[in-house]
Amino acid sequence: MSTKSWSWLHRWSSLVCTAFMLLLCLTGLPLIFQHEIAHALGRAIEPASMPMDAPMAELGAVADAARARHPGLLVQFLYRESDEPGLWWVSLAETLTAQENVKRVVVDARTAQVLAEPKLEEGFLYWMYRLHSDCFVGLPGKLFLGVMGVLLIIAIVSGVVLYKPFGIKPGFGIVRQGHSARTKWLDRHNLLGIIIVAWLSVVGITGIINTWADLLIRFWQYDQITAMVAPWKELPAPARIQPVQLAATAAQTAAPDMAVGLVAYPGTILSSSHHYTVFMRGAEPFSSRLYVPFLIETESGRITARLGFPWYMTALLVSQPLHFGDYGGLPLKILWGTLDLFAIIVLGSGLFLYTGRMRSASRRNIDWEEMAK
Amino acid sequence: MRRIWLWPTVIGIASLTGLVAGLMLDGWGDFLAWMGLGLPVATGVIDWRGRYTSTPERLNDIAARECLQPRAGE
Numbered sequence: 001m002s003t004k005s006w007s008w009l010h011r012w013s014s015l016v017c018t019a020f021m022l023l024l025c026l027t028g029l030p031l032i033f034q035h036e037i038a039h040a041l042g043r044a045i046e047p048a049s050m051p052m053d054a055p056m057a058e059l060g061a062v063a064d065a066a067r068a069r070h071p072g073l074l075v076q077f078l079y080r081e082s083d084e085p086g087l088w089w090v091s092l093a094e095t096l097t098a099q100e101n102v103k104r105v106v107v108d109a110r111t112a113q114v115l116a117e118p119k120l121e122e123g124f125l126y127w128m129y130r131l132h133s134d135c136f137v138g139l140p141g142k143l144f145l146g147v148m149g150v151l152l153i154i155a156i157v158s159g160v161v162l163y164k165p166f167g168i169k170p171g172f173g174i175v176r177q178g179h180s181a182r183t184k185w186l187d188r189h190n191l192l193g194i195i196i197v198a199w200l201s202v203v204g205i206t207g208i209i210n211t212w213a214d215l216l217i218r219f220w221q222y223d224q225i226t227a228m229v230a231p232w233k234e235l236p237a238p239a240r241i242q243p244v245q246l247a248a249t250a251a252q253t254a255a256p257d258m259a260v261g262l263v264a265y266p267g268t269i270l271s272s273s274h275h276y277t278v279f280m281r282g283a284e285p286f287s288s289r290l291y292v293p294f295l296i297e298t299e300s301g302r303i304t305a306r307l308g309f310p311w312y313m314t315a316l317l318v319s320q321p322l323h324f325g326d327y328g329g330l331p332l333k334i335l336w337g338t339l340d341l342f343a344i345i346v347l348g349s350g351l352f353l354y355t356g357r358m359r360s361a362s363r364r365n366i367d368w369e370e371m372a373k
Numbered sequence: 374m375r376r377i378w379l380w381p382t383v384i385g386i387a388s389l390t391g392l393v394a395g396l397m398l399d400g401w402g403d404f405l406a407w408m409g410l411g412l413p414v415a416t417g418v419i420d421w422r423g424r425y426t427s428t429p430e431r432l433n434d435i436a437a438r439e440c441l442q443p444r445a446g447e
Contacts, residue, residue: 172378175421177424184423195413196413197381197385199388202388327403331407335414338417
């Protein structure tokens with residue numbers, strides 16, 4: 001392909017996605033620091049201070065504490081973060097499969113006391129999050145932003161190809177001063193563009209994968225659980241349901257080196273009507289991001305099967321930290337934020353170069369390729 | 374070729390190494406992540422302002438400055 005065709009590809013792939021990418025970069029900036037912002041606003045939730053080896057409360061008591069707060073709602077999941085095992089997030093809704101109007105109650109894992117019920121669906125960070133993830137239109141919004149992400153990848157690849165003809169004259173790292181504003185911004189566009197290529201590609205690709213999260217989870221459920229629970233499909237509802245702690249203990253016994261990360265109650269999108277699903281998490285930095293799920297029969301409290309956790313789920317879970325930049329403390333977040341600002345400058349200068357090109361082309365009919373010589 | 378591709382290649386490899394190391398290892402991994410992504414950030418900040426490259430313009434600029442700011446003692 002000639003420089004001219006690459007230019008055309010770079011111009012149009014980026015023009016189509018620029019507005020959305022600017023939106024994503026701007027809304028993503030506060031999201032990088034969302035924990036710090038929540039902390040500063042006094043919204044951080046801390047468990048009661050107790051010795052680390054204080055015994056954990058029964059999971060049933062944790063769920064009951066949340067249920068007492070919302071009588072009439074059903075518990076869907078118990079979930080805890082790997083870096084905060086002292087807090088259980090209990091999600092409750094009117095039905096077991098509901099995804100709207102889900103209440104989330106935070107319960108202390110040791111005292112089984114309700115600590116908070118954060119209002120997750122309001123406020124500045126919620127607005128930023130919704131604009132960033134789906135523009136308030138749900139799955140179609142996510143998939144649309146995913147397509148914009150694919151255009152970004154095309155713009156990155158064509159941009160790298162164009163770096164050679166446009167960067168050869170000044171050389172690497174040189175922003176020419178004393179020329180026109182256009183030359184200066186072209187050089188900055190090239191310089192910042194080429195140094196953030198690796199980071200932006202990773203954030204772009206992992207962002208695209210994150211837009212498929214809902215679909216991948218649904219596919220995993222179909223792929224792994226449906227066939228496994230077929231023998232129970234025609235059976236009546238279980239006569240008795242073993243307590244949730246029994247299910248967690250069964251999984252813990254099967255995977256003694258791991259910790260319970262998520263428990264799905266029977267009848268949710270992650271379980272079956274006759275099974276709990278207990279997701280165990282590893283203890284190492286990397287394995288703590290992945291799960292080993294166990295299907296546990298509600299009537300007997302025994303393990304029916306260890307479910308597979310195929311590559312596409314691994315890709316999804318590994319994509320999240322690589323997109324958010326939340327795995328290397330505050331220094332990494334600050335670097336992430338700066339690289340995000342660089343991306344905003346690359347997008348802005350690209351737009352400036354394009355509009356300048358339109359103006360000068362209409363004025364003097366100059367050849368854009370001249371800039372490369 | 375080396376003139377324009379050496380640093381971008383180094384920065385690209387450093388970034389990717391940092392991104393992955395931070396995810397796989399505690400302690401050292403975080404340090405590698407800061408170094409790896411610190412490199413592009415530092416490059417961008419240092420080279421942001423730009424410099425004079427072509428002689429005629431540079432001379433013009435120096436001449437302009439000299440005219441505007443009389444030397445000390447004159």
